Amino acid sequence: QxxxxxxxxxxxxxxxxxxxxxxxxxxxxxxxxxxxxxxxxxxxxxxxxxxxxxxxxxxxxxxxxxxxxxxxxxxxxxxxxxxxxxxxxxxVNTPGQLATGTSxxxxxxxxxxxxxxxxxxxxxxxxxxxxxxxxxxxxxxxxxxxxxxxxxxxxxxxxxxxxxxxxxxxxxxxxxxxxxxxxxxxxxxxxxxxxxxxxxxxxxxxxxxxxxxxxxxxxxxxxxxxIDKHLKRYRKALRHLSKCGEEHFTEALNLVKDQRLYGEALGLYPANSSQYKALSCAYAEYLVEQQQAEQAGLLLWRCGETARALQAFVGSASWRSALCVAEQIPLPPDQLALLARDLAEKLVELRRYTEAAILLEQYAKDCEEAISALIAGAVWEEALRLVYLYNRQDIIETNLKPALLEAFSSQTAFLETQRTMFIRHKTRLAVVRELKEKARLQLLDEDVPDCPEAELYSEASSAMTGSHAGSKYSHSNSRISSRSSKNRRKAERKKLSLKEGSPLEDAALLHAMAEVVQSVDKMREEVHSLLKALVLFQFDGQAGKLQHAYGDALQMMEAGLPEVWEGGLQLTQAPITGPNSTANSITASFQQPRPSATQESETPPPPKIRNAVKWKLSILK
Amino acid sequence: QxxxxxxxxxxxxxxxxxxxxxxxxxxxxxxxxxxxxxxxxxxxxxxxxxxxxxxxxxxxxxxxxxxxxxxxxxxxxxxxxxxxxxxxxxxVNTPGQLATGTSxxxxxxxxxxxxxxxxxxxxxxxxxxxxxxxxxxxxxxxxxxxxxxxxxxxxxxxxxxxxxxxxxxxxxxxxxxxxxxxxxxxxxxxxxxxxxxxxxxxxxxxxxxxxxxxxxxxxxxxxxxxIDKHLKRYRKALRHLSKCGEEHFTEALNLVKDQRLYGEALGLYPANSSQYKALSCAYAEYLVEQQQAEQAGLLLWRCGETARALQAFVGSASWRSALCVAEQIPLPPDQLALLARDLAEKLVELRRYTEAAILLEQYAKDCEEAISALIAGAVWEEALRLVYLYNRQDIIETNLKPALLEAFSSQTAFLETQRTMFIRHKTRLAVVRELKEKARLQLLDEDVPDCPEAELYSEASSAMTGSHAGSKYSHSNSRISSRSSKNRRKAERKKLSLKEGSPLEDAALLHAMAEVVQSVDKMREEVHSLLKALVLFQFDGQAGKLQHAYGDALQMMEAGLPEVWEGGLQLTQAPITGPNSTANSITASFQQPRPSATQESETPPPPKIRNAVKWKLSILK
Incomplete structure (x- = not known):
């Protein structure tokens, strides 16, 4: 067939x-x-x-x-x-098996x-x-x-x-x-x-x-x-080697260092053994290299390596732990005082004045220096507490009052620059938005369905980063928050430029304004304590002026925020309809870059004004 | 004619x-x-x-x-x-006069x-x-x-x-x-x-x-x-009366009290006069009534009324100023110690443990109580500093270690409840959104131009406020942020209900989730210091578990946020077009309530996760 x-x-x-x-x-x-x-x-x-x-x-x-x-x-x-x-x-139309719960x-x-x-x-x-x-x-x-x-x-x-x-x-x-x-x-x-x-x-x-x-x-x-080492199974290898007795410990330590198995290694030896100590020291050395000196200090301290622990704690400005270790060693009083001064100097550099003062007062036994640090840090109440505790009222006239007046001047000057910057940015933002809105309407008129202008606007600028006057201003007598977050934000903003005409100028302006508002809002606590100190020493005039200037600045910025942050939104939320509109053109008119939500990295959320933090004195008019 | x-x-x-x-x-x-x-x-x-x-x-x-x-x-x-x-x-077509700059x-x-x-x-x-x-x-x-x-x-x-x-x-x-x-x-x-x-x-x-x-x-x-008094021009009246000599001062003081012209009055008398003092006292009395005892204290202190100033400062828990005044009086040592203990007790109630400890240590000279306060407040490093400063290492075994283990337990338990709550809310939110999306599509099908469903969704709920399990949980050994802001947020949320089927249930869920995320993110510093203390005392197992649990919780929440906060946005951002759509229906599909910006009070902004705050120990696996 x-x-x-x-x-x-x-x-x-x-x-x-x-x-x-x-x-x-x-x-x-x-x-x-x-x-x-x-x-x-x-x-x-x-x-x-x-x-x-x-x-x-x-x-x-x-x-x-x-x-x-x-x-x-x-x-x-x-x-x-x-x-x-x-x-x-x-x-279709078959009830599919629901996702079975089997994990x-x-x-x-x-x-x-x-x-x-x-x-x-x-x-x-x-x-x-x-x-x-x-x-x-x-x-x-x-x-x-x-x-x-x-x-x-x-x-x-x-x-x-x-x-x-x-x-x-x-x-x-x-x-x-x-x-x-x-x-x-x-x-x-x-x-x-x-x-x-x-x-x-x-x-x-x-x-x-x-x-x-x-x-x-x-x-x-x-x-x-x-065998495990031959097979590159280093964790297992270490586990077996740890059972081979002290004569193999050097080999184990080298394996740990080579393969960075410090954490595992510590679990394999009893905490009070000499091996544990040796491993801790090796780990600590590694951690110090990795800029983790504080954790190194903890490891060294707990295994009794106090001298090295002290070094690690000093290196990481972990002053409390450093002092504990120093007392445990124990360091002779004069060396302890020297250590305290060293650490205090570091902390002052880090603008951690209150902590520096504790060191100077309690360990270096130098109340005068402690008070100086507090005055430099604008920690008025604590400075005054030490003045009275050590009966050094003379410092009020010689240092405290002049510092108060200086703080008043620098704060009012700072407020003035922030006000000016906010207004300048706000004015410019209105101009930029108007220009963009005009450009948008023009492009929509041509009814291009793929909305190329959205791309145009969101294109990252390759222009140079505009200089940002705000971050340059540094005012003395004021604590400044962690540098790290500031740097991070700066990096994020690198692609944004305040230069006139840069593609993301509006976003850059929003970022700059958010920063201005944030920096002014952050002053609440500091202004409050400065106001109280000024009043206490009868500087009612200066206190009144500062309260007025700060209240004005806050109010001006708070009143400006809705327009600045929702202004763009309202503009684009009106649909462009009419006899010539098409489904695409209407859709396009909604899909404009919005100032919020979608373009997270480009437009920051509106800055928060912490109205819950009360700073005004009712006794000032 | x-x-x-x-x-x-x-x-x-x-x-x-x-x-x-x-x-x-x-x-x-x-x-x-x-x-x-x-x-x-x-x-x-x-x-x-x-x-x-x-x-x-x-x-x-x-x-x-x-x-x-x-x-x-x-x-x-x-x-x-x-x-x-x-x-x-x-x-039209006339160039109108531009807004003249005349103010x-x-x-x-x-x-x-x-x-x-x-x-x-x-x-x-x-x-x-x-x-x-x-x-x-x-x-x-x-x-x-x-x-x-x-x-x-x-x-x-x-x-x-x-x-x-x-x-x-x-x-x-x-x-x-x-x-x-x-x-x-x-x-x-x-x-x-x-x-x-x-x-x-x-x-x-x-x-x-x-x-x-x-x-x-x-x-x-x-x-x-x-005349001025007759014309009810009290400010002018006071100014003239202040020039009438001491025999009229009682009358002036009464006028000041009646018309609450304290601020003006202080400006009319020299700061070192007896009248100034009397006015300050009267003002202070009034301020105390107005819950402004701290400012009252400042006025009393600066005019030399130390005893009354002390009372005002104690009343407002202004402990630093209270102690300054006490030293100025000067209070005998035993009374100063009593005062310090009183104030410390108040501060502990306010969860200001570090400050309480300063009082107990430096003024009540009771290092044991000071250390206890620090341990209660989970201020481990500072507690340890005092332990070594006063050579009281015995406290480590009797109090510090048990407290560390307790803190470990309560923190892990707290994390677990927050995790559970986040997941429960997230699951429910997905359901609610799906239901609303279905309702929306149904209504859009009927092409109602005025978009009544938007109204339906944004209608404030008159339903009872759902009980909120999150805020009920209180965990010991942890500082809790200012109550006031919590209360404020609660009031804002009153109209939102977590009850199933309430009109704003999705917004209520977002609020609840934001709070959960915030409360977990806020633990960074506390977890970091607890981890270090646990490691120092060889509680590596617990430290590892806590680091794991906290890392997991943070990661889970951070990963869940985009879906939760932008999920709704993406749903509504797809335009509803098609053969049956009209300009109105497309417009309506965009004008749905969006989870961000427009409905500020109803949908909170996504909570911030402070990834810049490092908390992990690299020595823990």
Whole structure:
């Protein structure tokens, strides 16, 4: 009989899938499998179609297929992908299986389920498939597979359908690269297994035998360490090496340093041992290099290395811990005083005046310097407290009052520059927005559906970063918040330029204004305490002026914010409709760059005004 | 001749205005005025049409009109309104006058300009109009007007066209209510003037003569005080009374108390006088009543009332100032210690542990209690500093370590509840948004142009405020930020309800989630210091767990934020277009309530995660 052409092998995919689904629903796995194999339908569907049903019928599935090679085929085709979502979506109007609550990886779940099914049916018959389930797992369990092969060799099963160790190993080598398998066999520390794999491999016995023989001469822990190190499993290597006694500690310490396993190492030695101390010191050295001197200090302190701990704490300006350690050593009083002065100097540089004052007062016993630091930091109340505590009222006239008046001058001057800058930016912003709005309307008139002007506006400027007068101004007698956040914001703003006509000038102006408002709002606490100090010393006139100037500045900025931050929004929120508008043009008119939400990095959120922080004195008019 | 009907009096308004404008441009004020008066065009236009031109030609205007009654008519019709903006807008295509830079009120500007013009032309002829310019000012200058009338009476001018004092007063009484004029005449402290007005008025001489006679017997300052008090001009009254010598001080003090003129009063007496002290005390009493005890303390302290100042400072927990005053008194050591303990107790209640510790350590000399306060406040480093400063290492075992472990437990428990709450809210939010989106699409399908669903969603809920589990949780060993801001936020949220199905449930969920994130983010500093303390005392296990839990919570929340805060935005940003859409339906689909910007009070801005605040220890895995 002549072939009748290919016609009979043409199937309608949808019809076939429907049939496969029916079989699967009916637990007729064999029929489904045969059909899918023949028509090259991805076998994952067997599981994906109804994972719960499959897992409940794993034994059933094995029994129906009843073929090692078929099961292996299914196993090797397993992928994480859910084919009902990608290749074979459920037909419309079918209530799809809800996402099953099973956690974990699909491949691992299926492998584990089938292995347990096969083991309960006939572990000898299915041993090759069982090996496959180990190899296929997300993290292949090669050691376990090798162990099973080894078992076959040591205790050859009497069952007639059992495979030999030889066959099993051959199969494994078919699944896995031989060098990988050799390494993993080494990793079991079982030399029989290693030899078995080595013999099957193409490796030269002259190459591996000397190594294996050398290993055999070693003490067990050290042997394992050597193997792990050879396999670059440094964590395991360290664990074994730590059990090899003190004579190997130098080696361990070097391993720790080389591989930076400090944290692990500390967990392997008792906290009061000399090794623990040595490791802590090594760790501390590393941490100091990593600019983590404070944590280094903690490690050194707790293992009793006080002198080095002190150094680390001084290096990180952790003055409280430094002093604790100094008292514990104990440092003689004159050295303690010197240390305190050193640390105080550092803290003053960091504008941490209150802390510097504690050092000077309590450890250097120099109340005059302490008060000076507090006055320099505008910490008026605390300065006054020390003045009275040490009965040094003379300092009020010589230092405190002049400093108060200077602070008054610098604060009012600072407020004036901030006011001016806010107004200048606000005026310019209105101009820029008008220009952009004009440009927008012009472009919309031309009804370009892809909205190229949006791109035009959001294009990052390559222009030079405009100089920003605000951040240049530094006023004395004032604490300035962490530099780091300021630098970060500056970096973010690098692409923004205040230069007139730069593409993102409006965003740059908003950023600059937000910073101005923030810097003025931040003064609440400082102004409040300055006002109280001025009043106390009868400088009512200056206090009144400052209160007035600050209140005015805050009010002006708060009143200006809604227009500045919502002004742009209102402009663009009016839809451009009319006889010439189209669905696209209306849509485009809404999709203009908005000042909020969408362009987070370009337009900052409106600055917060902390009206909850009261600063005004009611006794000043 | 018979009347020819009204036809000739009908004019086209636009043509007339055009003619008036031409006259005004040509400085033909007389023609313009006559025409406008006849056709009842608002006379303000004479100025409004071109303010600069008018002011430059004020004399010209007066000369052209050359009529007291016409000038008075113009003056009395003056209003702040700009008629070119309201009644008589410039014709289209005319370059309108740009907003003139003149500051101040229009009425005042015109009055002053015309007065100076008339005075330079003929102050006698125009004296009635000059009086009008005083009366018409925003704040009528009645005293000046009266003074001018008085001048006419005392020195009757020889000019023939001058009006008599009699006539002028009559005219003034026509413009101003007689009682008001009488009061103002009294206010000039000029009895001649008073009598002149009184005689012209309908007042009974039996009524005012005794009062005037009584006044005449008084010492000048006291006389003025009596008049000002009679006219309820208490500030002026106080100023005059303060010049009346010590025998009247009690009266002054009562006036100050009655009228709460404390601030003014302090400015009227020298700072070292007994009166200043008495006023300060009275002011302080008032301030204490007004919950401003700290400011009361400042006033009392600076005038030497130390005992009362101390009381005020204690009342306002201004412990630094309280101690300064106590040292100044000086309080005996045992009383100072008691005071310190009292204040420390207050501060502990306010969760200001560090400050409480300073009091206990330095003034009550009780380092043990100081350390306890610091441990209670989770201020580990400072606690440890005192432990070593006072050589009390025993406290580490008895108190510090147990407190550290307790803090570890409470922090991990707190983190767990916050995690759970965040997830619960997030899940529910997704459900609510889906429901609303469905409702929105349904309503848009019906193409209702006025978008009533937006109203439906933004309608404030009248439902009960849902209980908010988050704010109920209080964890020990942790400083909690100012209650006030929390209460404020609570009040804002009152209309929001977390109850399922409440109209603003999504906004309420956002608020609740923002609070959760904020409260977790706020723990950075505290967790950091707890981690360091745990490591120092070898509690590496707990430290590791806490670092893990906190890192997880932060990461989970940070990862969830974009979806939560922008999820709604993305949903609504896809325009609903299609064959059935109309300009209205597209517009409506954009005008959905957005989660940001527009509905400020309902949807909070996304909470800030302060990634700049580093808290992790690199030595913990």
């Amino acid at each position: 002549m072939p009748r052409g290919n016609l009979e092998t043409i199937h309608h995919r949808a019809l076939v899938l429907a049939q496969v689904r029916k079989w699967l629903d009916g637990r007729m796995f064999r029929e489904a499998f045969e059909c899918m194999r023949k028509l090259r339908i991805n076998l994952n569907l067997i599981y994906d179609h109804n994972p719960k049903l499959f897992l409940e019928n794993a034994q059933n599935f094995v029994r129906q297929l009843d073929s090692i090679s078929h099961i292996n085929l299914f196993l090797t085709e397993l992928k994480e992908e859910d084919t009902t979502m990608t290749m074979y979506p459920f037909p 974990g990886k699909k491949v691992d779940i299926v492998c584990d389920a089938l292995r347990s099914a096969m083991e309960s049916i006939d572990q000898y018959k299915y041993s090759l498939s069982i090996l496959t389930t180990h190899v296929k797992k997300t993290v292949p369990e090669l050691e376990v597979a090798l162990q099973k092969v080894h078992e076959l060799r040591v205790n050859p099963p009497s069952a007639t359908n059992a495979v030999s160790a030889e066959e099993a190993l051959k199969y494994l080598l078919f699944l896995v690269n031989v060098n990988e398998l050799y390494d993993h066999s080494l990793g079991t520390y079982d030399f029989d297994l290693v030899l078995m794999v080595a013999e099957k491999s193409q490796k030269d016995p002259k190459e591996y035998l000397p190594f294996l023989n050398m290993l055999k001469t070693l003490e067990p822990s050290y042997q394992r360490y050597t | 018979m009347p020819r009907g009204n036809l000739e009096t009908i004019h086209h308004r636009a043509l007339v205005l055009a003619q008036v404008r031409k006259w005004l441009d040509g400085r033909m004020f007389r023609e313009a005025f006559e025409c406008m008066r006849k056709l009842r065009i608002n006379l303000n236009l004479i100025y409004d049409h071109n303010p600069k031109l008018f002011l430059e030609n004020a004399q010209n205007f007066v000369r052209q009109l050359d009529s007291i009654s016409h000038i008075n008519l113009f003056l009395t019709e003056l209003k702040e309104e700009d008629t070119t903006m309201t009644m008589y807008p410039f014709p 101040g009120k229009k009425v005042d500007i015109v009055c002053d300009a015309l007065r100076s013009a008339m005075e330079s032309i003929d102050q006698y002829k125009y004296s009635l109009s000059i009086l009008t310019t005083h009366v018409k000012k925003t704040v009528p200058e009645l005293e000046v007007a009266l003074q001018k009338v008085h001048e006419l009476r005392v020195n009757p001018p020889s000019a023939t066209n001058a009006v008599s004092a009699e006539e002028a007063l009559k005219y003034l009484l026509f413009l101003v209510n007689v009682n008001e004029l009488y009061d103002h005449s009294l206010g000039t402290y000029d009895f001649d003037l008073v009598l002149m007005v009184a005689e012209k008025s309908q007042k009974d001489p039996k009524e005012y003569l005794p009062f005037l006679n009584m006044l005449k017997t008084l010492e000048p300052s006291y006389q003025r005080y009596t």
